[in-house]
Amino acid sequence: MTLLTFAILAFLSVLAAIMMITARKIVFSVFWLLLSFFTTACILLLLKAEFLAVVQILVNAGAVIISFLFVVILINLREEPKNERYHQQTKWAVLVSAILFVLVGLLLVPQGRYYTSEGMIASELVKWGGNSELVAKYLFSDYILPFEVVALVLLVAIIGVVVLAKKMPPKQKAE
């Protein structure tokens, strides 16, 4: 059953990704990316990372997709003809990427048999009452410094976005 769920989710995820990079209009690309984010959240649920699945839906499928949609509204949206949509190097890019995929797959698959069973963090999960509690316990004790640094990164990003997206005053524009 889990296997079937995983197969469906994996298929949807890869399909959404392929449709995203080949879609005719940017808006369709954004919605395919949304589907990809949702299937990723489902895969995280399958991996019993419930907190991360919710974060994925809130942050990625919510905030990031909305900001992409806003930018698509702001910029000039028109359907691109096929020769304008793809780069000249398309053939080579796909070929080299496919070769990379096959090579790394050949390296990975023989290693796969070493991890065939899921590790259990069950005793810890029971002790702390669930996935969110477990994550919170580590986040606010062992990883408190990276947590603060990441908060700083967000602050810098907010200031940077405001500065970048601000309209230049006309005096400065004339120079």
Place this chain on the structure above:
Amino acid sequence: MVPLIWYLMLSFALFIIGLIGVLIRRNVVVVLMSIELIMNAVNINMVVFSRYLPSTTGQIFTIFSIVVAAAEAALGLALIVAVYRNSKTVNVDEISIMKW
């Protein structure tokens, strides 16, 4: 129970598709979305290993990774808007003023 290797191959497939998207598309918005896809693939990878090695560290770092991805998306979109305001284009080939 799903073998680890399937998750790894799924994550790697998403990574490769994102890479192809970065390489072939001319629209800079789609390029940024492909980068988001790559970040997503990496997140799956970290959560998978956090599940199969019994360790929570992977999930913690996935939180950090999601935050950085969100900041990157916001900054990238602000840059796109700024560039579009100046040059009225989102074509990667036409935004080449930095090229000598």
